[in-house]
Each structure stands twice: as C-alpha cells, then as structure tokens.
Amino acid sequence: MPRHASFRFCLVPSVEQERVLSQHVGAARFAFNQALRLHKNAQVVVALRTQGQTPVEDADGGPAAHRVPWTGFDLINAFNTWKRSESAGRRFLVGMDLTARVDVTGLVWRDQVLAQVFEEAVVDLSRGLKAFTDSRTGTRKGRKVGFPRFKKKSATGGSFRIRNRTNKGRATIRFGDGERVRSVSLPKIGILRVRECTRRLRRMIIKGRARILHVTVSQGANRWWISITVEAADLHPAMRHSPELVETVAEEGDPQPARHGEEGWVGVDRGLHALAVAGVSDGTEVLRVTNQRAFRRGLPRLRRLSRAASRKRRGSRNRRKAVVRLSRQHARIRNRRHHMLHQVSNQLVKNHDRLVLEDLNITGMTSNRKLSRAIGDAAWGELGRQITYKQAWRGGQVMMADMWFPSSKTCSSCGTLRKDLTLKDRVFECRECGLVVDRDLNAAVNLAAWAENHTPTVTDGAGRGVARVGDRQAAGPVTNAHRQNTPTHHDVRRRDGEGLDDVGTSQTAPAA
Ligand SMILES: [Zn+2]
Numbered sequence: 001m002p003r004h005a006s007f008r009f010c011l012v013p014s015v016e017q018e019r020v021l022s023q024h025v026g027a028a029r030f031a032f033n034q035a036l037r038l039h040k041n042a043q044v045v046v047a048l049r050t051q052g053q054t055p056v057e058d059a060d061g062g063p064a065a066h067r068v069p070w071t072g073f074d075l076i077n078a079f080n081t082w083k084r085s086e087s088a089g090r091r092f093l094v095g096m097d098l099t100a101r102v103d104v105t106g107l108v109w110r111d112q113v114l115a116q117v118f119e120e121a122v123v124d125l126s127r128g129l130k131a132f133t134d135s136r137t138g139t140r141k142g143r144k145v146g147f148p149r150f151k152k153k154s155a156t157g158g159s160f161r162i163r164n165r166t167n168k169g170r171a172t173i174r175f176g177d178g179e180r181v182r183s184v185s186l187p188k189i190g191i192l193r194v195r196e197c198t199r200r201l202r203r204m205i206i207k208g209r210a211r212i213l214h215v216t217v218s219q220g221a222n223r224w225w226i227s228i229t230v231e232a233a234d235l236h237p238a239m240r241h242s243p244e245l246v247e248t249v250a251e252e253g254d255p256q257p258a259r260h261g262e263e264g265w266v267g268v269d270r271g272l273h274a275l276a277v278a279g280v281s282d283g284t285e286v287l288r289v290t291n292q293r294a295f296r297r298g299l300p301r302l303r304r305l306s307r308a309a310s311r312k313r314r315g316s317r318n319r320r321k322a323v324v325r326l327s328r329q330h331a332r333i334r335n336r337r338h339h340m341l342h343q344v345s346n347q348l349v350k351n352h353d354r355l356v357l358e359d360l361n362i363t364g365m366t367s368n369r370k371l372s373r374a375i376g377d378a379a380w381g382e383l384g385r386q387i388t389y390k391q392a393w394r395g396g397q398v399m400m401a402d403m404w405f406p407s408s409k410t411c412s413s414c415g416t417l418r419k420d421l422t423l424k425d426r427v428f429e430c431r432e433c434g435l436v437v438d439r440d441l442n443a444a445v446n447l448a449a450w451a452e453n454h455t456p457t458v459t460d461g462a463g464r465g466v467a468r469v470g471d472r473q474a475a476g477p478v479t480n481a482h483r484q485n486t487p488t489h490h491d492v493r494r495r496d497g498e499g500l501d502d503v504g505t506s507q508t509a510p511a512a
Pocket of ligand 1: 412414416430432433
C-alpha cells in the first residue's frame with residue numbers, strides 16, 4: 001500500500017525568479033477563472049438551446065457549446081480549445097495592398113508559463129464543481145459547499161501546482177541539483193534556492209523509498225513556499241506496531257476483550273483544558289498534554305496588527321506592509337499550533353498500537369459562539385486526522401467511538417451516568433461509588449473501556465477488521481486529472497515525512 005506524505009520548505013527566489021513565480025500564480029488564477037467562465041457560459045448556451053432558442057455567439061464562450069464541461073478532462077479540453085481560439089487573442093494584419101486580415105494568435109502569453117499550471121488549476125475547478133454537486137445531492141457530508149467563485153488577485157496569497165514527470169529518464173522536479181544542495185529544480189522555472197535542509201527528502205528519493213508526485217508553490221506571509229507530495233515506501237518494520245498483536249485482536253470467537261500483555265486500547269480525550277488526555281481502561285493515565293492555546297496567546301498581537309492594518313489607507317504601500325505583518329503573525333500562530341499537534345500525535349502513535357477517539361461533531365460544537373474560538377484553537381479535527389494517518393503508517397489501529405457515547409458523564413468505575421455534569425466541573429465525582437477523578441481522564445478511560453467492548457470480535461463476526469475507522473474529519477482525497485484511479489490516501493497526505501520525531505526538524509517550516 002503506497003503511503004502519501006508531504007514536505008514543506010521555504011523558498012528563497014531571486015527578484016527575477018519571484019517575477020516568474022508570480023506570473024505562474026497569476027496564470028493558475030487566470031486559468032481557473034477562465035474555465036469557470038467557459039463553464040458558466042456553456043450552461044447558458046445549453047439552457048437556451050433546450051428552450052429552442054439560438055444563442056448569440058458569446059465572445060468569451062469559446063466554441064459553440066453543446067454540453068456543459070463538468071469533469072476535469074472536459075474542462076481542460078474546453079480551456080485548451082479556447083486558449084488557441086480567436087476570442088483568446090487576435091491580431092489585425094494589414095498587407096501592402098491595404099487588405100486587412102485577422103490573425104488568430106490565441107492566448108499570446110501562454111508559452112511563457114508551464115502549460116501544466118493551467119491544467120492543474122482547471123482540475124481544481126472541476127473538484128470545486130464536483131464538491132458543489134455532491135453537496136447538493138447529499139453524496140458529500142459536512143457543510144454545504146457553494147458554487148465555485150472567481151478567484152481574486154490578492155497581495156498575500158495564491159499558488160500553483162506542478163506534477164512530476166519523467167523526461168529522458170529524469171524526473172522534471174529534482175532536489176539538490178547542481179552545486180547547491182539546498183535547491184529545487186522546476187521545469188520552465190529553473191533552479192530555486194530552498195531555505196531548509198532537504199537531506200531527508202533527497203535520501204528517500206535516492207534510495208527509491210519515495211517518488212515525488214507533485215509540488216505546490218504558494219505565496220503566503222511574505223514568503224514563497226513549496227510543498228512536495230511524495231509516494232513513499234512503508235515505514236521501517238522497527239517503527240511499525242507488531243502485526244501479530246493487531247491480528248490477534250481481530251481473531252474470531254474470542255469473547256474476552258483483547259489484552260496481550262500490553263495496555264490494550266488507549267482512550268484519547270480531546271479537550272480545551274488539556275489538549276489531550278490518554279488513559280487505559282484500568283484507570284491509568286498514560287499521557288496528558290496541556291493546551292498551549294496558540295491562538296489565544298497570539299491574539300493580543302494579532303489584534304494590534306489587524307487594527308494597524310485597517311487604519312492604513314486602502315491601496316497604499318503602508319497598508320500592504322501592515323497586511324504582510326498581520327499575515328506573518330497568523331502564520332506564526334498556525335506554525336506553533338501544528339508543531340504542538342505533531343508532537344502529541346507522534347507521541348500517541350509511537351507508544352500505543354490501539355487508540356480510540358471520540359467522534360466529535362466539531363462543526364456543531366463550533367456553532368457555540370462562546371466556545372468556537374477555543375475549539376478552533378485546539379484543532380481537534382486536525383489532531384484526529386494526524387493520529388489516524390500516522391497510526392495507519394505504523395500498522396496500528398484507530399477506532400472512533402460513537403458520537404452519542406457519554407464518555408464524560410459516565411463513571412469509569414461503576415458506569416453510573418451523571419447527567420448534571422457541566423463543562424465547569426473539572427473533577428468527576430461519582431455519587432454511587434464515590435470515585436473522584438479528573439474529568440478528562442475519566443472520559444479517556446471510558447473511551448478505552450468502550451473500545452475493549454466494541455472490538456470487532458465482541459460485536460459480531462461481520463464487523464471483523466473494521467477497527468481501523470477513518471476519522472470523519474480527515475481531508476478528502478487528492479484527485480489527479482491524469483490518474484483517475486489514484487489509491488485512496490485520504491488520511492495520509494499532509495506535511496510529514498516519516499511521522500516519527502519530525503516535528504522541529506529540517507522539514508518543519510520556521511516560524512515566519
Ligand atoms: Zn461510580
């Protein structure tokens with residue numbers, strides 16, 4: 001099973017290179033918007049035709065559309081036809097005999113940028129369209145997705161994506177080319193300097209343990225970034241949980257909850273007071289991580305910078321500088337939070353082969369205005385996502401406890417339900433058996449006990465092997481226009497090299 005991982009580095013482009021990068025960002029935005037325009041126009045044209053009317057040839061509509069392009073493939077074709085068409089660009093030529101003729105040039109600057117950038121942007125649009133229709137038909141869960149909108153030009157954003165190809169036996173995207181080790185070579189753009197050490201990625205590639213799929217170059221917080229998605233080999237067996245241990249859990253006809261001399265299932269309670277508390281069913285606490293509240297800590301400065309930015313005159317140079325300072329503060333907060341989350345998830349998956357989390361309705365909870373900011377800051381969804389994919393890499397198991405399981409309100413000793421427990425009660429006190437225990441540990445222990453009782457063998461034979469449940473909060477799959485059958489890797493695609501102690505090492509972005 002191929003594993004998808006990604007790396008992120010900061011780029012140091014020269015002034016000339018920065019111009020080229022901006023040009024590519026602009027080209028990606030342009031292609032996205034133009035394809036959206038083609039799609040919308042085609043919808044109008046087709047609608048008019050079905051009503052029996054003859055549509056007026058729209059200048060921007062490209063070829064007279066007979067059907068609306070929806071898929072990435074159709075949209076790319078529509079865009080490619082358009083970019084060579086007269087509506088994309090033409091020239092009037094007047095000959096010596098003063099007869100004028102029209103010379104169709106198509107999009108004149110199309111050769112200045114890598115054609116792939118257009119394609120990938122159009123693919124993004126097709127994903128947006130699909131998300132919209134899926135959301136409308138109910139195929140897609142979660143928040144309602146709106147119809148794709150035109151992208152605006154922004155001072156601090158934008159990105160483009162390039163796929164890796166092989167040209168004459170050589171990959172088109174290479175790291176450490178030429179005399180500079182800290183560099184990346186991109187087709188058409190050239191060799192760019194990379195700020196961090198890329199050794200780990202290069203070693204993985206050289207040893208054939210990783211293959212670059214695509215890179216995304218983005219602009220943010222006044223810097224240029226490159227994130228690299230690789231298809232990587234499985235983790236070293238020494239880093240994986242013993243397969244026998246996992247196998248025996250799924251053994252049929254074993255009525256006893258699985259315990260193999262190890263601790264069994266470990267419940268992880270995600271909270272606001274403590275970011276995560278992990279416990280086993282016998283009541284032992286195995287991990288407690290205090291919530292660093294990156295956002296709350298960074299908020300005063302964020303407020304100040306945001307006020308400063310809004311006071312500057314619109315469109316002024318000072319305004320732009322202030323916006324950059326603000327975006328860097330946002331990035332700093334984000335980096336601190338992610339650093340923390342990676343540490344926690346690494347610690348959990350490294351030491352425990354079976355983890356059980358609560359299936360949280362985060363979208364629902366964030367609608368509580370008093371708590372939404374704190375919940376967003378804790379990033380429970382991201383923590384769950386990281387635990388899920390990292391545990392999959394290590395061959396361990398992650399189970400999601402039922403959303404309605406009252407893990408906080410149940411006594412972990414006698415099982416009595418305390419319905420009057422409020423969010424303020426930090427300590428759980430049982431009126432039946434007199435247990436007094438930390439609220440979060442109580443919840444974690446309950447989760448662990450729940451998992452022991454819900455291992456596939458205990459429920460029924462049919463549910464066997466379903467213990468590795470994906471987190472509902474995990475991000476969607478990466479689709480690719482040219483590879484329709486990409487393996488599902490919905491939970492293993494974010495920045496993270498090997499998933500070990502990578503936090504704080506070379507691949508982690510520095511605080512901007
Ligand atoms: Zn009790």
